[in-house]
Amino acid sequence: MFRTCDITGFKVDLSSEKLIRANAVFAVISLLLAVTAAILLVFTRYQPVHLLGAEWYYRLVTFHGLNALIFWIIFFEIAGLYFGSTVILNTKFCSPRWGWIAFGLMVAGLVMSNVIILMGKADVMLTSYTPLKAHPLYYLGIILFAVGALIAVTLFFGNLMIARRDKAYGDTMPLFTYGLMTAAIIAVITLASGALIYIPTFLWSLGLVQNIDPAMYKLIWWGLGHSSQQINVAAMVSIWYMVSFLSVGGTSINERVSRSAFVLYILFICLASAHHLLTDPGVSSAWKVWNTSYAMYLAVLASMIHAFAVPSSFESAQRRWGYNKGLFQWLSKAPWGNPAFSSIILAIIGFGFIGGTTGVIFGMEQTNIIVHNTIAIPGHFKGTVVIGTTLTFMGITYYLIPLIFRRKIVGYGWAKWQPWLFFIGIALLSIAMIVLGQLGVPRRHWDSSFSGGPFTHNFNPAVDFFWALMMLGGVLAFLSTIIWILIVVISVFFGPKVNGPQDMQLNISPLAPQVKEHKGFEAPGTLVLTMIFLLVFIALFFLNWKWLAATWNVN
Amino acid sequence: MSLYSPAEGWFDKKVAKDEKMWMVIALILCIVLFVWMVLWHVYGKQNPSSTTYRTSTAEFAKLSEAYIKQNMVGMDNGIPVVRPKPNSDVFVMGEMWRWSPVMVLQKDQSYKFHISSKDVMHGFSIQPVNMNFQVFPGYDYVLTFKPTEPGEYKIICNEFCGIGHHAMIGKIVVIEKEEDLKLYGYEKLKKAPDPLPSKVSTATMTEAEKATAGEQLYTLKGCAACHKTDNTSQLAPSWKGLFGKEESVMENGSKTSVKVDESYIKESIKEPTKKITIGFEKTPMPVFPLTDDEIDQITSYIKTLSN
Numbered sequence: 001m002f003r004t005c006d007i008t009g010f011k012v013d014l015s016s017e018k019l020i021r022a023n024a025v026f027a028v029i030s031l032l033l034a035v036t037a038a039i040l041l042v043f044t045r046y047q048p049v050h051l052l053g054a055e056w057y058y059r060l061v062t063f064h065g066l067n068a069l070i071f072w073i074i075f076f077e078i079a080g081l082y083f084g085s086t087v088i089l090n091t092k093f094c095s096p097r098w099g100w101i102a103f104g105l106m107v108a109g110l111v112m113s114n115v116i117i118l119m120g121k122a123d124v125m126l127t128s129y130t131p132l133k134a135h136p137l138y139y140l141g142i143i144l145f146a147v148g149a150l151i152a153v154t155l156f157f158g159n160l161m162i163a164r165r166d167k168a169y170g171d172t173m174p175l176f177t178y179g180l181m182t183a184a185i186i187a188v189i190t191l192a193s194g195a196l197i198y199i200p201t202f203l204w205s206l207g208l209v210q211n212i213d214p215a216m217y218k219l220i221w222w223g224l225g226h227s228s229q230q231i232n233v234a235a236m237v238s239i240w241y242m243v244s245f246l247s248v249g250g251t252s253i254n255e256r257v258s259r260s261a262f263v264l265y266i267l268f269i270c271l272a273s274a275h276h277l278l279t280d281p282g283v284s285s286a287w288k289v290w291n292t293s294y295a296m297y298l299a300v301l302a303s304m305i306h307a308f309a310v311p312s313s314f315e316s317a318q319r320r321w322g323y324n325k326g327l328f329q330w331l332s333k334a335p336w337g338n339p340a341f342s343s344i345i346l347a348i349i350g351f352g353f354i355g356g357t358t359g360v361i362f363g364m365e366q367t368n369i370i371v372h373n374t375i376a377i378p379g380h381f382k383g384t385v386v387i388g389t390t391l392t393f394m395g396i397t398y399y400l401i402p403l404i405f406r407r408k409i410v411g412y413g414w415a416k417w418q419p420w421l422f423f424i425g426i427a428l429l430s431i432a433m434i435v436l437g438q439l440g441v442p443r444r445h446w447d448s449s450f451s452g453g454p455f456t457h458n459f460n461p462a463v464d465f466f467w468a469l470m471m472l473g474g475v476l477a478f479l480s481t482i483i484w485i486l487i488v489v490i491s492v493f494f495g496p497k498v499n500g501p502q503d504m505q506l507n508i509s510p511l512a513p514q515v516k517e518h519k520g521f522e523a524p525g526t527l528v529l530t531m532i533f534l535l536v537f538i539a540l541f542f543l544n545w546k547w548l549a550a551t552w553n554v555n
Numbered sequence: 556m557s558l559y560s561p562a563e564g565w566f567d568k569k570v571a572k573d574e575k576m577w578m579v580i581a582l583i584l585c586i587v588l589f590v591w592m593v594l595w596h597v598y599g600k601q602n603p604s605s606t607t608y609r610t611s612t613a614e615f616a617k618l619s620e621a622y623i624k625q626n627m628v629g630m631d632n633g634i635p636v637v638r639p640k641p642n643s644d645v646f647v648m649g650e651m652w653r654w655s656p657v658m659v660l661q662k663d664q665s666y667k668f669h670i671s672s673k674d675v676m677h678g679f680s681i682q683p684v685n686m687n688f689q690v691f692p693g694y695d696y697v698l699t700f701k702p703t704e705p706g707e708y709k710i711i712c713n714e715f716c717g718i719g720h721h722a723m724i725g726k727i728v729v730i731e732k733e734e735d736l737k738l739y740g741y742e743k744l745k746k747a748p749d750p751l752p753s754k755v756s757t758a759t760m761t762e763a764e765k766a767t768a769g770e771q772l773y774t775l776k777g778c779a780a781c782h783k784t785d786n787t788s789q790l791a792p793s794w795k796g797l798f799g800k801e802e803s804v805m806e807n808g809s810k811t812s813v814k815v816d817e818s819y820i821k822e823s824i825k826e827p828t829k830k831i832t833i834g835f836e837k838t839p840m841p842v843f844p845l846t847d848d849e850i851d852q853i854t855s856y857i858k859t860l861s862n
Contacts, residue, residue: 039690051812054718055837061715088558098570114861129676131692170560214676214691241557254570255561257578280689281696289592297585304581308574365592366601372687373678440685442678442713445721450711452655452722452789454632454779457682457709514562522571530577534584549583551684553600553665 002092006500006506007403011125016093020404022103023079023152024397025551030071030110031390035481037064040045042429042474045537046467047448054446061444065126069385070145070228076393077183077235078106078152080491083404084180084238085159089166093159102151109145113138125444127221130201132211139202139382145197150191153184176245179238182262185229185270193223217284219273226272229381231379232389234265234302235352238346240310241397246399247341248334249509250317252287258309271299278368279426288365300360307352308530312523317512319523327525335401339504343419344394350387350423354430355380357537367544370551376437382430386477391422394484401488402504407495411487412505413544416548418487422480428473432466439463603688605643608669615671615695615847617742619648623656623775630770631657632727633779636744638667649677649690650819651717651841652790653780654710654725659741663729665701673777678714681727686711707739718779718838719790757848762855769856772849781838784860790838796862798854804830821847829835 001014037060043051052060077192086093093099116122121132163169173181173543197220203209241258244250252258274291276282318330335341362371371377401409409415437458441448448463450456498504521527569576577794594603610618622645626637636657639645641664648655650673660666672692672758679688688698693733702708710725738740759767773779781791792802800815806829813819813830822829826842 054721058715058718058720075662088783123718129714132675132715133810165718170563172560172561175557175561213693215694238557245557251557254568254574255565256568257570257574277689278601279687281691281694285596285603286605288603289589289596291584293589293592295589296582297584297588300588301578301581304584305578308577312571312574357627360588363860364588365603366595366599369601369603369687370685373680374685374687408664438685440680440682440711440712442680443709445713445716447721449725452726452783452787454634455709455724455726457724459710460683521573523573526558527573534580537584547685549599550602551601552703553685554572554686555600555606555699 004402005087007498007504009265010087011090012404013086013092015096016082017404019093019099019103020079020087020400021487022084023075023082023106024400024404025492026073026103026107026110027075027079027393028485030067030075031481032066032485033114035478037061039474039478040498042471042478044446045448046471050447051317055123056294057446058119058125058338059117060098062123062125062326063117066142068111069126070142073232074145074149075106077187077231078102078131078149079182080235080239080396081152081156081180083400084177085156085163087404087544088174088177089159089163089168090168091159091163094155096161098118098157099404102155105144105148105151107148109143109148109323111141112144112328112447113141116141124536127218127225128201129221130214130217131205133205134245135201136205139198139205139237143195143202144200145271146191146194150185153187156184157492158179163184163374174503175258176238176242178259179241179262181236183238185266186234187231187357189266189269190224194228197221197224204342209328215280218280219277219283222273222276225268225274227269227359229385230265230269230272232385233310234262236347236389236392237262237310238304239398239414240337241313241390243340243399244310244317245312245346245511246508247338248314248321250313251511252309252313253309253316256310257305260367261302261305261309264298264305268294268299268302272363275363278363278365280373285365286529292363292522294366297360303356304530306535307348307356308523308526309403310348312526312527313415315523315526319460320414320512327528330525335509336506337416338398339415339419340395340398340506342400342416345393346419346423346462347395349389350383350391350427350430352533353383354427355383355385355388357533358434359384359539359543360537361541367548369554371437371549372542373443375441375443376434376436377442379430379433379435382426382433386428387423387426391419391426394422395419397484397488398506399533401491402498402506405492405495406498407491408494408498408503409487409505410491414483415487418480418483421476422484423476425473425475425480430473432470432473435466436463436470439466474494574782578822593819595660601686604696604698608695608697610693610695611691612670612671612673614646614671615646618669619646619655619671620645620775623673626661627656627771627775629741630774633739633784634776635727636741638744640667643667644669646685647671647679647711647722648673649716650674651780652712652719652723653777654679654712654723655774655777657726657728657823659728659730659736659744660700660702662702662705663703665699668696668697669697675716677712677716677723678713680711680713682709682711684708689714693744698794702727705729705735711837721789722780757851760852765852765855766859767856769852769854773855773856776843776845776849778843778853781840788834791835791840792832794857794860798858798861803833805833805836814841818858821850824850824853 009178116138124132124134323333627635629636638659647670677690708727712723
């Protein structure tokens with residue numbers, strides 16, 4: 001059963017649409033759980049308030065990590081994979097029945113793990129490093145969720161095969177779906193690593209396996225833990241290209257380059273997993289240096305290629321629309337009133353300047369010494385996963401509400417500034433955490449006054465300012481997320497129905513004219529922006545190495 | 556176009572000049588990052604070591620205990636203090652929830668730290684100099700440190716290790732000259748190590764000698780991590796005024812009362828979870844393999860801590 005979209009002209013399989021909706025709804029529920037825990041955690045670490053007791057603090061850190069990093073993101077990605085493989089390709093869903101089985105398993109996993117955590121049977125953090133042991137049902141919940149996700153990813157490939165057989169797209173798969181396909185391939189690798197570590201750990205928690213070597217556990221766990229972030233990156237960048245198309249009619253200025261960059265993500269997936277072991281015993285320096293870079297950091301290169309390719313797709317299209325004056329008219333005349341557009345631009349900035357720079361620098365063998373397990377690490381991934389992925393997903397939802405849920409956005413005025421509030425909130429939070437980490441403040445630590453310990457330690461007095469900044473950023477981000485959730489929930493359940501293009505609040509641009517109007521560089525403004533990025537990176541690079549050089553000698 | 560097939564001839568389209576420039580710059584940067592790490596191993600002074608030994612928690616616990624017995628020169632808040640010789644091996648043990656020993660080091664001298672854990676993973680974080688390493692049970696991580704500035708440093712645990720994680724804090728003191736010891740209240744440290752009287756039967760010891768031996772055990776075995784002697788009881792009952800007290804405990808899920816005497820202390824050490832003091836159900840005590848003589852000495856020490 002198909003309907004033809006009266007706005008975009010795509011053929012939409014109704015059974016696929018239902019599955020997309022169900023997965024998206026659970027994504028939003030997970031996000032709500034995650035941010036509720038987050039705000040309590042912020043006010044616990046902010047020492048003047050110190051809200052929760054030690055027990056609930058660690059319990060909610062576990063809860064927050066699992067819901068934010070796994071449930072929210074993967075539910076949303078499954079919705080995205082279904083969307084990209086059916087709607088965009090005008091294809092029917094290969095097996096809706098299995099789609100619902102996958103969904104059921106994922107929901108069961110979510111409920112089981114969350115209940116066990118809240119019962120206090122799994123205070124082990126998201127990483128659950130052995131020999132810390134959780135209740136067997138905690139691991140089982142994650143396994144169920146992963147199996148469901150794996151089935152969903154398989155269905156994505158099934159949809160692609162049907163589309164290919166039916167010649168539903170021309171000769172070449174659209175870039176958006178191509179990017180999602182790389183995300184799906186990475187997801188298979190990731191979920192396989194997850195199975196490889198969670199199944200033995202589950203058996204160990206039941207007493208059927210004697211011992212799980214902690215170093216082996218950590219190595220394989222990060223095959224899940226960080227590779228899953230590469231799924232996010234691939235999915236997020238795909239959405240960036242999509243929003244460039246929807247909002248200004250833009251397209252990658254060279255699809256071969258963009259596609260090659262996606263392939264690099266798959267080929268060099270291990271780089272990111274390996275950098276979690278930089279200050280560990282068990283593996284040698286040669287192993288660390290080689291496996292985090294393969295001599296040339298090709299996964300980083302992939303992101304840097306997209307860092308040019310995505311903004312240049314906006315710039316090139318805008319210039320062809322006639323916004324050709326100077327270096328930045330394409331940017332000043334961009335559709336800033338479109339919340340999906342502003343979300344994506346802010347996500348790119350945050351991902352690159354905060355998450356990307358720190359990620360590369362912290363991921364080098366020696367500089368990792370001054371940040372490992374400090375609060376700078378979550379600070380870094382607030383920049384990547386929260387500003388990057390989460391804000392991107394929030395932004396694209398503004399398109400999904402009218403196009404997939406067929407509802408108008410209620411409170412559109414609020415939607416326009418919600419991305420800005422979120423960006424400012426997380427940027428403050430993230431930068432404050434990075435600075436605190438550089439001052440030595442540990443992550444996942446209940447009491448920076450070390451009460452009950454034989455000694456105490458006073459951090460650099462500057463930390464007080466950054467704790468306040470972190471608290472402020474956390475509050476802003478929390479409010480913004482609640483606003484987003486309210487907009488989404490009210491629109492989806494109570495919003496006026498969309499009856500045609502006249503009800504679209506966000507603009508959908510036609511394809512930009514093909515003729516190039518300007519001479520010289522294709523995207524000079526983007527080149528300037530990437531150069532600024534390069535300078536910021538170099539400055540942070542030398543700052544960190546200078547701090548490292550000031551520490552004790554160690555070898 | 557990202558939602559449609561790309562235009563005809565997309566595969567052969569020339570890469571724009573500016574995009575090509577950026578890609579070349581990015582690739583060069585990526586190669587520089589790799590070369591930089593390699594060169595830092597040659598010219599830099601901070602490199603994580605590649606030296607690791609396989610060990611077991613029991614084996615390392617023995618090594619650490621023997622090391623401390625031999626080198627202990629004093630005590631600081633219940634943690635043994637050692638003053639290792641430059642270039643010597645130092646055994647550092649992380650356990651729930653303390654680092655031992657406290658180390659007094661000389662500026663600009665190297666020390667070969669062997670770091671491991673007795674139970675779960677810990678994070679070895681020296682502050683305020685901010686150097687961080689991972690500690691695994693079953694792995695002996697050998698890191699040669701050379702402190703470059705004098706002062707008082709703390710070892711914070713920055714890997715979650717259970718409910719008392721925040722209380723796990725150790726200490727390193729770096730001195731330049733002998734007088735500096737006064738700054739840290741360490742001027743009374745013994746010159747030569749004074750090992751514990753080993754294999755001396757309690758039968759021949761006076762009560763005072765037993766209490767002294769008990770105090771050393773208190774430090775050595777790690778009781779001090781949870782049991783304080785200053786009336787604070789965050790993770791476990793304080794030993795101050797404990798002896799002779801009536802305690803409310805949980806036994807087999809029901810509440811009862813027990814008088815703290817010799818036999819109760821012995822039972823609590825041998826079967827710590829049989830009777831758990833009300834209020835500390837969340838932090839059950841692990842079993843410490845102590846001999847009867849050692850238990851006797853610890854009991855004598857507790858007796859001296861009356862209110």
